[in-house]
Amino acid sequence: MAAPDASDLKRRMEGALEAFRKELSGLRTGRASASLLEPVTVEAYGAKMHLKEVGTVSVPEPRLIVVQVWDRGMVKAVEKGIRDSGLGLNPQTEGQSIRVPLPDLTQERRKELAKVAHKYAEQARVAVRNVRRDGMDGLKKAEKAGDISQDEHKGLGEKVQALTDQYIKLVDDALAAKEKDIMQV
Numbered sequence: 001m002a003a004p005d006a007s008d009l010k011r012r013m014e015g016a017l018e019a020f021r022k023e024l025s026g027l028r029t030g031r032a033s034a035s036l037l038e039p040v041t042v043e044a045y046g047a048k049m050h051l052k053e054v055g056t057v058s059v060p061e062p063r064l065i066v067v068q069v070w071d072r073g074m075v076k077a078v079e080k081g082i083r084d085s086g087l088g089l090n091p092q093t094e095g096q097s098i099r100v101p102l103p104d105l106t107q108e109r110r111k112e113l114a115k116v117a118h119k120y121a122e123q124a125r126v127a128v129r130n131v132r133r134d135g136m137d138g139l140k141k142a143e144k145a146g147d148i149s150q151d152e153h154k155g156l157g158e159k160v161q162a163l164t165d166q167y168i169k170l171v172d173d174a175l176a177a178k179e180k181d182i183m184q185v
Contacts, residue, residue, distance in 0.1 A: 004138035020124035042081035
């Protein structure tokens with residue numbers, strides 16, 4: 001059992017950071033965006049599916065998102081998925097179309113969005129720490145197997161921790177920037 005590969009750990013931490021940035025991009029400040037509904041999942045055909053797998057999302061106006069559901073039987077499920085998404089949206093059904101007007105960003109709504117951003121950031125930090133844990137476990141196994149010495153284990157462990165700190169800081173920086181963007185009136 002060789003020591004864990006630093007480039008693999010870095011790649012996995014980068015993946016967690018990119019997923020976080022993608023989630024943040026879905027948190028729109030004032031304008032409607034199709035990416036706002038990307039995290040929404042719908043109970044469809046006995047499984048959880050992403051919204052884009054059951055309909056077309058478009059933005060005809062700056063304050064409105066329209067979801068054109070492909071299967072008429074899925075309209076209620078899509079409406080429920082949007083309502084239960086925690087994004088604070090109130091969809092209105094018109095046949096196979098669902099209109100999702102974006103509420104004006106009140107101070108309360110801005111605080112709500114900031115809380116959602118903090119929740120996403122914490123999930124990203126946990127993902128980065130899980131990668132660190134995997135790396136540390138790999139080092140422990142490699143030392144136990146006699147592949148690396150105790151000193152090498154300590155040195156490599158410090159490198160894994162430094163990498164973790166670097167990615168946690170990147171998550172915090174992205175959160176701070178998004179929070180500033182959200183709170184800007």
